[in-house]
Amino acid sequence: MMNTYKKGGNTAIIKKSNLSLIVRLVREMGMVSRTDLAKITGLSKGGLTPIIQELINNGIIRETGVMDSDAGRKPIMLEICSHAAYVIAVDLNRSSAQIALVDFSNKVRSSYEYKYAGNESTQEIIRRIKSMIRFFIEENHECSIAAIGVSSPGPLDCQEGIILNPPRFHGWKNIPIKQLLEEEFGIPTILDKDANAYAMAEKIMGLGKKYKNFIHVTHSEGIGAGVVIDRMLYRGVRGFGTELGHLVVDYRGSKCDCGNIGCLEQYASMTAIIEWIESRIQHEVDEADAPIKMIYERRGRIEWEDVLDGLDKNSPICLKAVENAAVFLGYGLINMLNIFAPEAVIIGGRGISAGKYLVKPLKKMMAESTFYKDFYLPDILVSDLKDGALIGIANTAFEHIIDKSTEQLFKPKM
Ligand SMILES: [Zn+2]
Structure with missing residues (x-):
């Protein structure tokens, strides 16, 4: 009994981990051939084919164009479907909050900036941010929103999703932003420092x-x-x-x-x-x-x-x-x-x-x-990157979803 249970569990975990790995690689590389994926991952053709097919069937990756190779063959390339999933990215800074819809290939589809008047209470700012997120969700009801990503000056508790007490930040103290947004929208929410979001954006696109x-x-x-x-x-x-x-x-x-x-x-x-x-x-x-x-x-x-x-x-x-x-x-x-x-x-x-x-x-x-x-x-x-914090926090949120719950990406289409 125990052996059967262990084997089943491992297989499921390996499958999930392979799915995550392939999604991450295709997102990171932009366009990649099956041969290169096999080389990078060490997966055999037999192991790779069903994973790729499942991702294609679920509209997460797709086949595209052809590319010359040394052997004269022209392999079909794979790329990410940019509409497979979206993140609502929120960049909180000291003078404004920026909100954007970011697609699966990290492109900002639309954005809005809310400049603080300067005399709002913390509750008022959070209420405005929630109403802007709601607006983005309703405006883009055909899009599958996989996560909300929030970037903010530190210190933060990234694990618990709490904005602790950033200096000169409207007196904000111990704001459980992850919990507040998850309770409101039922969408997984990720919090990270703005400085990390900028670095992440440079890493993937800059x-x-x-x-x-x-x-x-x-x-x-x-x-x-x-x-x-x-x-x-x-x-x-x-x-x-x-x-x-x-x-x-x-x-x-x-x-x-x-x-x-x-x-x-x-x-x-x-x-x-x-x-x-x-x-x-x-x-x-x-x-x-x-x-x-x-x-x-x-x-x-x-x-x-x-x-x-x-x-x-x-x-x-x-x-x-x-x-x-x-x-x-x-x-x-x-x-x-x-x-x-x-x-x-x-x-x-x-x-x-x-x-x-x-x-x-x-x-x-x-x-x-x-x-x-x-x-x-x-x-x-x-840096010459625009919207760095929005792109970076969106990517961190996508990576979280890819690592923790790939099924979140499949869910809307199944
Ligand atoms: Zn200091």
């Missing part, structure tokens, strides 16, 4: 595609990093790892919202650059600073676009603020390089709109000060 080991840095209202090791995201215990923004760069420095002293975010984020200018602008007398000074006096605050405008007009205070930030960010990145020795660092986020003023000094610092600089230097690149 500049990170060609590297096994790289670091993606998000320079925005905060600073985050996603670390990819051997093509896998490194998250640390319960997803708490790789918090570049909270690396201590001045132990006698100013207090950070995380409770620590002298965190990188306090000196190098977009928020820090703006605050640095605001705290000094009234004492500036340089003529080139007059426009940004006027904006501050009229509005009582400075926006990132004003800083960019100031850089364009050679405003000394804007140039100095970004230069200072670049030095701190540079030291933060040198620390990361010395620990991980990646093949590449990819810099993304809204802050890279400061372009040459931020990125050029960073490159110089890393080239001059990394421990192993005389022997090896990683590629330093600027």
Whole structure:
């Protein structure tokens, strides 16, 4: 009895694991032949054929075009059916929430941005997010929604799906977003840090595609990093790892919202650059600073676009603020390089709109000060990916579904 039971269980598990493996490979490779799948997986033709047939029958992969091969034969290729399943991706950032419908080939089909008014309660923001998700589900009722993916600044409990207490994040504390959305919509929900979502997007669709080991840095209202090791995201215990923004760069420095002293975010984020200018602008007398000074006096605050405008007009205070930030960010990145020795660092986020003023000094610092600089230097690149957080969190949600419950993909068609 026991033997029979064990054998049956193993077969089912192996079948599920093979199905997941093939779906993952076809998604990752874009187009692939049966011969290549057999080579990569080690599965025999006899083992591979029924798996592929089941996936074709369920509309998850399909046969497509032909490709020349050395032997002169033209094998039929396999590719993913982009309409096989969809994810509703939600990117929560400090100024807005973006919601998108993302298809099985990680393409954003439609998206909407909800900019916070600034005075809403947590409950109000969550209510608006729920109503937008409901709108997307109803608008796309013909689509099979396999999961909801939510990205947010950390710290988060990725396993339990709880937004813990991200600094400067509308006072949000212990929000069980996974539970709230699963109870509302009955759709599996996955939560991950925005920095990880960006790194995931680079890995599957961006500049990170060609590297096994790289670091993606998000320079925005905060600073985050996603670390990819051997093509896998490194998250640390319960997803708490790789918090570049909270690396201590001045132990006698100013207090950070995380409770620590002298965190990188306090000196190098977009928020820090703006605050640095605001705290000094009234004492500036340089003529080139007059426009940004006027904006501050009229509005009582400075926006990132004003800083960019100031850089364009050679405003000394804007140039100095970004230069200072670049030095701190540079030291933060040198620390990361010395620990991980990646093949590449990819810099993304809204802050890279400061372009040459931020990125050029960073490159110089890393080239001059990394421990192993005389022997090896990683590629330093600027991301050109759009909708990185949405694509990344959607892919993480798809991978979760593929790994945990492939039947979720089959369900609507059976
Ligand atoms: Zn901190």
